[in-house]
Amino acid sequence: DSGVTQTPKHLITATGQRVTLRCSPRSGDLSVYWYQQSLDQGLQFLIQYYNGEERAKGNILERFSAQQFPDLHSELNLSSLELGDSALYFCASSVGVGGGTDTQYFGPGTRLTVL
Amino acid sequence: KNEVEQSPQNLTAQEGEFITINCSYSVGISALHWLQQHPGGGIVSLFMLSSGKKKHGRLIATINIQEKHSSLHITASHPRDSAVYICAVQLIQGAQKLVFGQGTRLTINP
Numbered sequence: 001d002s003g004v005t006q007t008p009k010h011l012i013t014a015t016g017q018r019v020t021l022r023c024s025p026r027s028g029d030l031s032v033y034w035y036q037q038s039l040d041q042g043l044q045f046l047i048q049y050y051n052g053e054e055r056a057k058g059n060i061l062e063r064f065s066a067q068q069f070p071d072l073h074s075e076l077n078l079s080s081l082e083l084g085d086s087a088l089y090f091c092a093s094s095v096g097v098g099g100g101t102d103t104q105y106f107g108p109g110t111r112l113t114v115l
Numbered sequence: 116k117n118e119v120e121q122s123p124q125n126l127t128a129q130e131g132e133f134i135t136i137n138c139s140y141s142v143g144i145s146a147l148h149w150l151q152q153h154p155g156g157g158i159v160s161l162f163m164l165s166s167g168k169k170k171h172g173r174l175i176a177t178i179n180i181q182e183k184h185s186s187l188h189i190t191a192s193h194p195r196d197s198a199v200y201i202c203a204v205q206l207i208q209g210a211q212k213l214v215f216g217q218g219t220r221l222t223i224n225p
Contacts (some may be wrong), residue, residue: 002159033213043215058212083161088156098205104148104213106158 004093004107011112016077021110025072025093032074038087050097081114118142121202121216129224134189138202142184149176149187150201192223
């Protein structure tokens with residue numbers, strides 16, 4: 001158990017809908033990272049927040065947005081869902097901003113299926 | 116060409132064999148991670164390296180910064196080691212995001 005929690009575990013929805021994925025980092029970790037793992041693209045970095053502020057942005061679509069709240073939990077919002085958004089979404093957390101000594105701890109993931 | 120390349124893509128071995136998985140990268144990095152993903156999907160961070168060698172139990176990870184290459188070794192492999200092993204590099208340039216290899220699917224038969 002990494003100490004990172006994600007809810008829900010599974011989510012099934014229809015095209016065009018909007019969903020929210022939630023992540024609670026390990027106690028004491030200030031950074032939260034979001035990753036997408038699809039069958040054809042593998043793992044991809046989406047976005048990082050550090051202590052409430054956006055820190056780094058990866059291959060995140062404009063239909064997707066995220067935020068980190070004062071209690072450091074984070075939410076990833078996915079809207080106007082398409083079939084291709086079906087994937088495993090992982091959250092990870094780390095103590096610092098993500099430098100060379102900053103281990104990331106991964107949550108169990110949320111499996112999103114868009115029908 | 117991907118920034119991170121792993122080989123082999125698939126590896127099947129017998130219990131007890133010595134396993135090596137390779138990772139090559141083409142960009143400047145501040146660290147390299149080895150991750151393990153079990154069939155259920157969960158990801159575990161095995162190692163984070165910026166130089167040299169690290170050992171944890173039967174797992175050994177090495178990195179050669181000059182050659183831009185890392186290896187993950189498993190000694191006395193066991194069926195419970197069956198998983199996908201993913202190499203990821205932390206970029207120096209830009210946002211220090213992780214860039215992932217495509218993974219190596221390891222199957223250890225009893």
